[in-house]
Amino acid sequence: MNRPLKKSKRRRSHISAKEERTAYLYLIPAFIGLIFITYLPLLGVFGISFFEWKGITSPKFNGIDNYVRLFTKDFFFVDSIKATVYFALIAVLGSMIYSLIIAMLLNRKIPARGFFRAIFYVPYVLPATAVYIGWSWLYETNFGLFNYLLARIGINKVQFLASSRLVVPSLAAISVWLSGNLIVIFLAGLQNVPRIYHEAAEIDGANAWQRFRNITIPCMTPIIFYNLLMSLVTNMQIVVPALSLTNGGPGNSSMFMTYLMYRYAFLNNQIGYACAISFIFFLIIAIFTAILFITSKSWIFYEGGD
Amino acid sequence: MKAMKKVLVLLLTVIMAFGMMACGKDDKDTSKDLPKTQDSDSGKKDTPSDVGSTEKVKLTFSIWGGQDEQANTQITVDKFNASQDRIEVEVLAIPWENYLTKLNSMATANELPDTGMMMETAVIPYAKEGMFADVSDMFKGQKVLDSLAFTYDGEIMAYSSANEVLLLFYNRDMFDAAGIPYPPADAANAWTWDEFVQTAKLLTLDSSGKNATEAGFDANNIVQYGCSVENLMWQLEVWAISNGAGYFTEDGKELIIDDPATIAALQEVADLYLAHKVAPLSTGATDDGIPRTIISGTVAMATNGQWNVGTSLKSAKDEGLNYGVGVLPYMKEKVTICTGGPTVVFAQSKHPEEAKEFLSWYNSIENSWKLIEDGIWMPIFEEYYTDESLTRKWVENEAFPPYEEYKSAVVDYAVNNTKRAAWYYTNNIDNFYAVLGSVLGEVWTGGDTVENAITSNIDVLRDAFEGR
Numbered sequence: 001m002n003r004p005l006k007k008s009k010r011r012r013s014h015i016s017a018k019e020e021r022t023a024y025l026y027l028i029p030a031f032i033g034l035i036f037i038t039y040l041p042l043l044g045v046f047g048i049s050f051f052e053w054k055g056i057t058s059p060k061f062n063g064i065d066n067y068v069r070l071f072t073k074d075f076f077f078v079d080s081i082k083a084t085v086y087f088a089l090i091a092v093l094g095s096m097i098y099s100l101i102i103a104m105l106l107n108r109k110i111p112a113r114g115f116f117r118a119i120f121y122v123p124y125v126l127p128a129t130a131v132y133i134g135w136s137w138l139y140e141t142n143f144g145l146f147n148y149l150l151a152r153i154g155i156n157k158v159q160f161l162a163s164s165r166l167v168v169p170s171l172a173a174i175s176v177w178l179s180g181n182l183i184v185i186f187l188a189g190l191q192n193v194p195r196i197y198h199e200a201a202e203i204d205g206a207n208a209w210q211r212f213r214n215i216t217i218p219c220m221t222p223i224i225f226y227n228l229l230m231s232l233v234t235n236m237q238i239v240v241p242a243l244s245l246t247n248g249g250p251g252n253s254s255m256f257m258t259y260l261m262y263r264y265a266f267l268n269n270q271i272g273y274a275c276a277i278s279f280i281f282f283l284i285i286a287i288f289t290a291i292l293f294i295t296s297k298s299w300i301f302y303e304g305g306d
Numbered sequence: 307m308k309a310m311k312k313v314l315v316l317l318l319t320v321i322m323a324f325g326m327m328a329c330g331k332d333d334k335d336t337s338k339d340l341p342k343t344q345d346s347d348s349g350k351k352d353t354p355s356d357v358g359s360t361e362k363v364k365l366t367f368s369i370w371g372g373q374d375e376q377a378n379t380q381i382t383v384d385k386f387n388a389s390q391d392r393i394e395v396e397v398l399a400i401p402w403e404n405y406l407t408k409l410n411s412m413a414t415a416n417e418l419p420d421t422g423m424m425m426e427t428a429v430i431p432y433a434k435e436g437m438f439a440d441v442s443d444m445f446k447g448q449k450v451l452d453s454l455a456f457t458y459d460g461e462i463m464a465y466s467s468a469n470e471v472l473l474l475f476y477n478r479d480m481f482d483a484a485g486i487p488y489p490p491a492d493a494a495n496a497w498t499w500d501e502f503v504q505t506a507k508l509l510t511l512d513s514s515g516k517n518a519t520e521a522g523f524d525a526n527n528i529v530q531y532g533c534s535v536e537n538l539m540w541q542l543e544v545w546a547i548s549n550g551a552g553y554f555t556e557d558g559k560e561l562i563i564d565d566p567a568t569i570a571a572l573q574e575v576a577d578l579y580l581a582h583k584v585a586p587l588s589t590g591a592t593d594d595g596i597p598r599t600i601i602s603g604t605v606a607m608a609t610n611g612q613w614n615v616g617t618s619l620k621s622a623k624d625e626g627l628n629y630g631v632g633v634l635p636y637m638k639e640k641v642t643i644c645t646g647g648p649t650v651v652f653a654q655s656k657h658p659e660e661a662k663e664f665l666s667w668y669n670s671i672e673n674s675w676k677l678i679e680d681g682i683w684m685p686i687f688e689e690y691y692t693d694e695s696l697t698r699k700w701v702e703n704e705a706f707p708p709y710e711e712y713k714s715a716v717v718d719y720a721v722n723n724t725k726r727a728a729w730y731y732t733n734n735i736d737n738f739y740a741v742l743g744s745v746l747g748e749v750w751t752g753g754d755t756v757e758n759a760i761t762s763n764i765d766v767l768r769d770a771f772e773g774r
Contacts, residue, residue: 055410142586251747
């Protein structure tokens with residue numbers, strides 16, 4: 001992809017240089033936005049992470065102390081990385097599988113298809129806090145609906161949100177339920193899988209599973225990659241359930257990194273320290289994204305690509 | 307490359323333009339301040355336009371709260387502005403979520419408002435940095451309850467704008483149905499912890515109607531729980547104090563949370579669910595105790611703050627809830643704790659006297675009356691607790707439980723048996739409660755004992771307490 005572009009650059013004519021200039025000009029507003037709203041704050045966060053700043057008093061430079069404290073003394077930090085990664089893992093895999101299955105069902109010619117498509121998309125547009133509070137009533141240990149139903153069939157109470165073992169999977173299940181946007185994108189992808197391949201395979205005697213495995217999935221890999229990436233970034237940044245339901249508990253089992261950051265910065269006024277967490281968090285997401293990009297080359301199939 | 311350079315130049319120009327805009331704003335601000343500083347200048351005024359502007363002292367008053375609260379505060383402040391001609395107060399409304407962040411950044415820029423509301427947990431951290439003006443003489447003549455003073459190093463830093471104490475709320479109908487006398491409404495007759503647990507057992511019913519003392523009681527099918535003791539970290543301390551210890555020494559300087567009496571008290575609370583099966587599981591993560599228990603009709607007795615009378619029980623009463631209020635049970639000492647958000651004068655204010663004058667007016671009983679008669683706030687002035695005619699004026703009101711009951715269970719209790727919540731005298735309490743909440747996280751479901759949780763994490767707790 002890159003090679004031909006470079007060649008044309010070398011042979012750049014006067015006109016194309018002018019066009020390029022115009023292009024840059026049009027890009028400036030976007031650049032300014034990115035620089036002032038994204039890159040400068042990011043640099044700022046990195047800078048502040050080397051200071052002890054309690055909010056009220058002026059910042060004091062303290063070198064890498066914040067980072068040392070994070071990795072050696074912090075009661076929450078390591079648990080918080082574990083909780084975040086664990087949550088993201090379940091939520092991403094869960095929502096990918098769930099969305100793909102729902103999308104394939106919705107792609108069939110079923111009655112009232114439009115209605116069902118809307119139904120599965122609705123959770124995504126509901127206000128997050130309301131969703132979580134509503135689910136907390138379903139999950140509630142003493143009188144919640146799920147436990148009521150379990151009791152009716154003779155199963156002992158399950159502490160969905162109150163037990164440190166179950167809280168992350170329970171919250172991840174909500175996140176899966178919320179993934180209506182992934183369904184929509186999968187659906188669009190499914191409709192682009194050429195019908196002709198399926199027909200050809202059918203003639204060759206391939207069964208439904210073989211067609212799914214060897215036609216649908218390969219054709220969908222670019223869409224799967226996109227959804228995986230979006231889902232990963234969203235689920236790593238999970239914060240609402242910790243804020244509205246669990247306060248990071250029980251123990252530290254749902255102490256997601258964004259929530260921990262919020263707590264240090266805005267409840268305890270340790271701004272410098274929170275910035276250090278923030279920066280580590282940025283690195284973690286970057287690493288996961290990089291892994292995804294690097295491995296993607298081996299499994300993404302671009303139609304018409306080399 | 308040339309193109310890149312041009313882009314760079316353009317960018318720099320834009321940055322400079324931004325910078326100049328920012329400077330321009332500053333210039334304007336200082337020029338606005340100028341007339342104020344000039345007025346002491348020998349009283350000689352060159353231009354007639356100066357006359358009006360030099361008369362009034364301008365104050366800003368920062369508040370949080372939604373639109374309704376903002377509008378209400380604005381009405382009160384307008385009344386103050388209309389009532390006199392020396393001071394003009396401007397309301398600075400900041401969303402609750404950003405309140406402290408905003409104040410922090412204003413503090414670093416030396417631009418704090420003159421006066422404002424303050425979160426309980428932030429008072430001592432601010433006091434430690436010398437951010438408050440002395441307000442000990444704010445209420446001339448009117449005595450505020452001693453329990454409502456925030457103190458740092460023995461000095462009074464602020465007063466609560468409202469009073470609140472922890473109480474025991476209960477559902478009368480559930481007691482009547484079980485044929486059990488109501489919880490005591492006065493400290494003299496307060497239940498011991500064992501009496502409380504025993505009563506709770508009689509009120510805990512399974513789906514076949516058996517209570518927790520009967521043979522064949524099915525703890526897996528409870529339809530009504532006897533009690534719920536709120537386990538938010540700050541409310542939980544009352545049991546440690548009641549058992550003769552606490553989280554901290556009374557000067558707020560030492561951590562005594564590993565005292566055996568504190569550990570035993572907290573374990574008693576956890577055992578209500580774990581051992582006695584008389585309380586629903588609560589992990590102390592959400593602050594909705596009374597709606598979740600008494601108002602949902604699933605629990606017979608629940609502890610929580612007085613404000614519930616106004617914030618939730620008032621409307622539940624209108625819809626038919628028959629509730630009463632009593633004093634907390636006790637372990638060794640008959641005690642409750644009080645709290646209340648303060649309003650403060652910031653030390654950065656150039657007009658501390660005027661700010662104090664406004665605050666003392668703002669905190670007057672007339673201006674708080676709406677919240678008091680709704681049952682959300684209790685008065686801060688001692689006379690409302692000691693002068694019966696004033697107490698009647700406050701309590702004889704549809705929103706409240708019967709006068710005699712409320713008088714002994716709340717009014718007298720708040721004067722005679724109240725200790726201050728820890729944020730009145732302890733620094734960095736938010737951080738401490740966050741850590742303690744995590745440390746005790748496994749205790750409520752029985753995954754750990756209080757003793758093990760606290761002793762194995764005592765270094766972490768100590769570190770959080772000493773603060774940073």
